[in-house]
Amino acid sequence: MRLEIETDTDDLLSIKEFSKITGVETSTLRYWDEIGLFSPVKRNRETNYRYYSLVQIIALNFVTVLTDLDIPLKTVAELRDERDPEKFLDLMDRQEKKMDMEIRALRHRYSIIHARRELINSGLKVQEGQLSIEHRESMPVILWPPNVYSEDGDTFIETLAAFIPKTGQHNINLSYPVGGYFEKFDSFKKGPDKPDNFISVDPVGAHMIKEGDYLVGYTRGFYGEMGDLPIRMQTYIKEHDLRFAGPVYVLYLHDEICLIDPNQLLVQVIVAVAKKSHRKQD
Amino acid sequence: MRLEIETDTDDLLSIKEFSKITGVETSTLRYWDEIGLFSPVKRNRETNYRYYSLVQIIALNFVTVLTDLDIPLKTVAELRDERDPEKFLDLMDRQEKKMDMEIRALRHRYSIIHARRELINSGLKVQEGQLSIEHRESMPVILWPPNVYSEDGDTFIETLAAFIPKTGQHNINLSYPVGGYFEKFDSFKKGPDKPDNFISVDPVGAHMIKEGDYLVGYTRGFYGEMGDLPIRMQTYIKEHDLRFAGPVYVLYLHDEICLIDPNQLLVQVIVAVAKKSHRKQD
DNA sequence: TTGCTCCTCACGTCACGTGAGGTGGC
DNA sequence: TTGCTCCTCACGTCACGTGAGGTGGC
Numbered sequence: 008m009r010l011e012i013e014t015d016t017d018d019l020l021s022i023k024e025f026s027k028i029t030g031v032e033t034s035t036l037r038y039w040d041e042i043g044l045f046s047p048v049k050r051n052r053e054t055n056y057r058y059y060s061l062v063q064i065i066a067l068n069f070v071t072v073l074t075d076l077d078i079p080l081k082t083v084a085e086l087r088d089e090r091d092p093e094k095f096l097d098l099m100d101r102q103e104k105k106m107d108m109e110i111r112a113l114r115h116r117y118s119i120i121h122a123r124r125e126l127i128n129s130g131l132k133v134q135e136g137q138l139s140i141e142h143r144e145s146m147p148v149i150l151w152p153p154n155v156y157s158e159d160g161d162t163f164i165e166t167l168a169a170f171i172p173k174t175g176q177h178n179i180n181l182s183y184p185v186g187g188y189f190e191k192f193d194s195f196k197k198g199p200d201k202p203d204n205f206i207s208v209d210p211v212g213a214h215m216i217k218e219g220d221y222l223v224g225y226t227r228g229f230y231g232e233m234g235d236l237p238i239r240m241q242t243y244i245k246e247h248d249l250r251f252a253g254p255v256y257v258l259y260l261h262d263e264i265c266l267i268d269p270n271q272l273l274v275q276v277i278v279a280v281a282k283k284s285h286r287k288q289d
Numbered sequence: 290m291r292l293e294i295e296t297d298t299d300d301l302l303s304i305k306e307f308s309k310i311t312g313v314e315t316s317t318l319r320y321w322d323e324i325g326l327f328s329p330v331k332r333n334r335e336t337n338y339r340y341y342s343l344v345q346i347i348a349l350n351f352v353t354v355l356t357d358l359d360i361p362l363k364t365v366a367e368l369r370d371e372r373d374p375e376k377f378l379d380l381m382d383r384q385e386k387k388m389d390m391e392i393r394a395l396r397h398r399y400s401i402i403h404a405r406r407e408l409i410n411s412g413l414k415v416q417e418g419q420l421s422i423e424h425r426e427s428m429p430v431i432l433w434p435p436n437v438y439s440e441d442g443d444t445f446i447e448t449l450a451a452f453i454p455k456t457g458q459h460n461i462n463l464s465y466p467v468g469g470y471f472e473k474f475d476s477f478k479k480g481p482d483k484p485d486n487f488i489s490v491d492p493v494g495a496h497m498i499k500e501g502d503y504l505v506g507y508t509r510g511f512y513g514e515m516g517d518l519p520i521r522m523q524t525y526i527k528e529h530d531l532r533f534a535g536p537v538y539v540l541y542l543h544d545e546i547c548l549i550d551p552n553q554l555l556v557q558v559i560v561a562v563a564k565k566s567h568r569k570q571d
Numbered sequence: 572t573t574g575c576t577c578c579t580c581a582c583g584t585c586a587c588g589t590g591a592g593g594t595g596g597c
Numbered sequence: 598t599t600g601c602t603c604c605t606c607a608c609g610t611c612a613c614g615t616g617a618g619g620t621g622g623c
Contacts, residue, residue, distance in 0.1 A: 065545050072464045076398050092409050095547035099402045116358050118380045182354045239388045263347045264354050265377035
């Protein structure tokens with residue numbers, strides 16, 4: 008009797024020994040046993056101890072290879088009982104498609120982080136009170152569909168909110184910084200809280216903020232609030248014998264994502280300028 | 290009294306309205322309220338109804354942008370109360386590092402799937418009973434440290450098992466298909482279950498299975514079982530006036546990952562051959 | 572008696588989704 | 598009365614990790 012037990016368990020391993028050899032935690036082995044995915048070859052009737060055999064590392068490897076590929080245990084269990092080369096290849100195809108989606112999601116996140124970091128960093132270098140002429144490289148943005156304002160005067164936020172449920176249709180992602188677009192400086196001056204379009208700083212954007220010389224100004228405030236910046240910009244233009252030579256872009260360098268107080272957003276307003284021509288003044 | 294309630298809630302949105310505008314599920318809004326991450330501006334004392342204001346889409350956007358970046362709600366809540374540009378940039382740096390690790394893990398999985406698919410596909414084309422001479426392209430594998438066999442004759446699995454706890458030290462990953470390496474055909478013939486080294490079919494491997502002409506044979510069995518394949522290969526060599534011109538590689542084209550019966554693994558054995566030279570025979 | 576291994580619950584994790592059962596206003 | 602919206606539990610998800618409390622053999 009004693010001998011029989013010995014010969015039975017002599018070559019077998021306790022859960023701890025098996026765990027050390029395979030690198031799979033005892034808690035994991037117990038869980039896989041519990042759900043019927045992978046069980047020890049033997050249980051002691053009295054003590055309920057689990058005993059594994061060395062060849063079980065092969066059966067275990069089937070499980071660990073698939074779980075390392077991030078395949079759910081349920082799928083592993085299904086495949087275990089009917090695996091063949093074709094079914095395995097099918098599973099790999101499906102898994103690769105999932106992974107493709109994960110990769111795309113990750114790239115998307117990198118892109119958002121990059122876009123936001125660029126704006127935040129340029130915001131950190133800013134001298135807020137000053138207006139200046141700067142040469143800017145071209146920069147892609149997404150130009151949203153034109154805004155339509157009702158007579159009772161929708162706010163910036165109301166107009167923006169109306170878009171949110173439709174972002175999917177227009178390939179707009181609100182994780183990128185949002186801004187405003189005014190075709191003419193005049194419309195910016197008259198209604199700085201009513202951009203002709205919203206924009207988002209998304210590298211896949213088809214609209215290009217063109218390379219060139221820009222008058223650049225800053226202010227702080229909530230979305231749509233520009234303070235006296237439009238007037239200051241116009242004054243600057245007159246005093247420096249320049250003219251506006253393109254649309255006005257409003258970029259929120261520091262928005263609610265990195266600031267607690269939404270009334271102190273760091274706003275950058277840029278508009279292309281040229282030397283005043285003597286042919287026409289507009 | 291009636292009027293007061295009206296003016297209070299007039300501009301406010303029910304949870305369903307707010308959900309539709311923002312695209313955030315009502316269950317999510319309730320959960321974020323419950324954990325104190327993002328709460329409605331108002332609760333009705335009697336009905337406990339939640340009421341949101343439109344400007345809250347800004348505060349909500351802070352949450353959704355960060356959760357879309359896969360940042361845990363706990364971290365979002367911490368940043369919410371003390372966010373500034375520097376802290377946000379720090380978080381982005383940390384998040385990018387996490388994402389870098391995820392990307393590496395994904396690439397690793399792609400690599401495993403690729404390696405396994407290659408072996409399985411070539412296994413599907415095989416004529417198992419036949420020996421043939423084939424030209425093979427070079428192929429990288431990882432050569433494990435040499436095996437040491439005790440006198441009482443460890444099995445293939447025992448020897449393999451001894452390595453598993455040390456795989457980390459040798460940069461070996463068991464998710465890649467495992468095989469065997471014999472420096473000489475003689476040692477393969479004498480102890481086909483006792484390879485000089487194990488190998489794994491890992492594309493980062495420094496050991497190259499060289500391009501060239503190989504005698505290729507197949508058998509089925511458990512790890513280390515070769516049946517009469519060594520003898521058949523030697524007979525073939527003699528009959529075709531060839532000689533062995535390199536080490537023997539044992540590759541498990543279909544292993545336990547894609548087969549239920551581990552005694553029917555599809556084994557490919559390859560060894561470089563050359564025409565028998567007349568200078569020296571050995 | 573002490574120390575060690577093993578056991579079985581039970582609970583926590585993370586961010587919700589999904590009912591169940593009930594209320595309030597048109 | 599019916600239909601709609603909202604509410605609060607409570608439970609399920611996924612793959613374990615972590616005790617708590619207890620056992621058995623040296």
